[in-house]
Amino acid sequence: MRETLFRDHFWIRLAKRRPKLRTGCVFSEISSLQEESSDLTSTVGYDSIIQHLNDGRKNCKEFEDFLKERAVIEEKYGKELINLSKKKPCGQTELNTLKRSLDAFKQQIDNVGQGHIQLAQTLREEAKKMEDFREKQKLHRKKIELIMEAIHKNRNLQYKKTMEAKRLYEQRCRDKDEAEQAVHRNANLVTQKQQEKLFLKLAQTKSSLEDSDRNYQQSITSLEKIREEWQKEHIKACEFFETQECERISYFRNALWLHVNQLSQSCVQNDEKYEEIRKSLEMCSIEKDIEFFVNLRKTGSSAPAPVAYENYYNAQRNATPVRSPASVPISRRGPLPTPTSGPGDPDYATIDGYSLIHH
Numbered sequence: 384m385r386e387t388l389f390r391d392h393f394w395i396r397l398a399k400r401r402p403k404l405r406t407g408c409v410f411s412e413i414s415s416l417q418e419e420s421s422d423l424t425s426t427v428g429y430d431s432i433i434q435h436l437n438d439g440r441k442n443c444k445e446f447e448d449f450l451k452e453r454a455v456i457e458e459k460y461g462k463e464l465i466n467l468s469k470k471k472p473c474g475q476t477e478l479n480t481l482k483r484s485l486d487a488f489k490q491q492i493d494n495v496g497q498g499h500i501q502l503a504q505t506l507r508e509e510a511k512k513m514e515d516f517r518e519k520q521k522l523h524r525k526k527i528e529l530i531m532e533a534i535h536k537n538r539n540l541q542y543k544k545t546m547e548a549k550r551l552y553e554q555r556c557r558d559k560d561e562a563e564q565a566v567h568r569n570a571n572l573v574t575q576k577q578q579e580k581l582f583l584k585l586a587q588t589k590s591s592l593e594d595s596d597r598n599y600q601q602s603i604t605s606l607e608k609i610r611e612e613w614q615k616e617h618i619k620a621c622e623f624f625e626t627q628e629c630e631r632i633s634y635f636r637n638a639l640w641l642h643v644n645q646l647s648q649s650c651v652q653n654d655e656k657y658e659e660i661r662k663s664l665e666m667c668s669i670e671k672d673i674e675f676f677v678n679l680r681k682t683g684s685s686a687p688a689p690v691a692y693e694n695y696y697n698a699q700r701n702a703t704p705v706r707s708p709a710s711v712p713i714s715r716r717g718p719l720p721t722p723t724s725g726p727g728d729p730d731y732a733t734i735d736g737y738s739l740i741h742h
Contacts, residue, residue, distance in 0.1 A: 389625040390618045393429065393432050423610065428617075432621065436627065442635070446638065450507070450509055450510035451507065455503070457506065461498070473488070478672060480668050480671055481667050483663060483666070484667045494656050495656050509641065520627055527620050531620050534616050541602070545599070548602040555588065559585070569581060
């Protein structure tokens with residue numbers, strides 16, 4: 384149960400009440416009331432609540448704009464991922480199991496992009512809900528604010544009228560006091576006719592005082608009724624505004640909580656898509672891919688024979704002039720012997736009847 388309530392802490396700043404004087408004088412009681420009501424027309428408490436509510440509404444608008452901006456980012460990121468997975472080559476010549484893994488990879492990246500686009504739409508929907516909530520509170524508040532505005536205006540007008548009646552009443556009191564003093568002061572110094580004029584003026588000031596006193600008291604009575612009405616409406620307004628603020632804080636907190644959950648859910652869903660890629664990679668077999676490539680592209684299992692050395696002159700001498708319809712196979716020859724020469728021999732060597740001269 385909350386102990387701190389708006390209705391208990393957002394009033395005008397009242398001056399301390401002076402003890403009422405029990406002299407029977409209306410003026411004394413009125414003075415005491417005026418001392419207490421010196422800030423009656425102040426709206427400092429009400430204005431403080433309204434300012435706080437306006438700040439809260441602004442904060443909701445800022446979060447709403449944040450969601451919209453995040454939605455733009457998510458949508459752009461999602462579209463970029465989809466374009467990347469569809470248009471950018473990524474191992475397009477791979478074969479067999481690795482190719483299937485790459486296909487799964489690109490498909491899941493496309494799915495991740497679609498997920499971000501869906502998240503962007505969800506964020507826009509949440510921003511719209513925040514906007515609707517904010518506008519709904521604004522409309523409900525407007526009704527109370529109009530009521531309080533009218534009451535404040537009526538209260539201030541009556542207060543002004545009462546203060547004018549008080550000023551006139553005090554002036555009539557001073558006029559009566561001066562008339563009484565004139566009568567007592569000039570009782571033995573003026574003629575009978577002048578004395579009658581002084582008494583006549585005194586009677587007129589008393590009559591004016593009674594009228595102004597009555598008018599002043601009526602104004603005070605009217606002001607008190609208006610003050611009680613204002614106090615009652617102020618309490619109702621405080622209760623309404625407090626309820627709205629509780630709803631706003633609750634809605635704002637829940638909206639933020641939901642937003643974070645949506646981001647977490649997006650991460651979980653993305654990880655599920657990435658898990659599909661990991662599962663596909665687990666099925667990728669190096670041995671199978673090598674075997675598949677060999678069977679698909681093999682060109683032969685025999686390596687080419689070495690290229691042998693053929694001596695041009697040996698081929699010329701061993702050639703026979705007899706023509707034969709059948710071709711004579713050329714036999715492969717072994718390595719040639721290393722040419723040698725003895726000490727004192729000329730600087731040459733012979734190989735099969737041919738001379739190699741050393742220069």
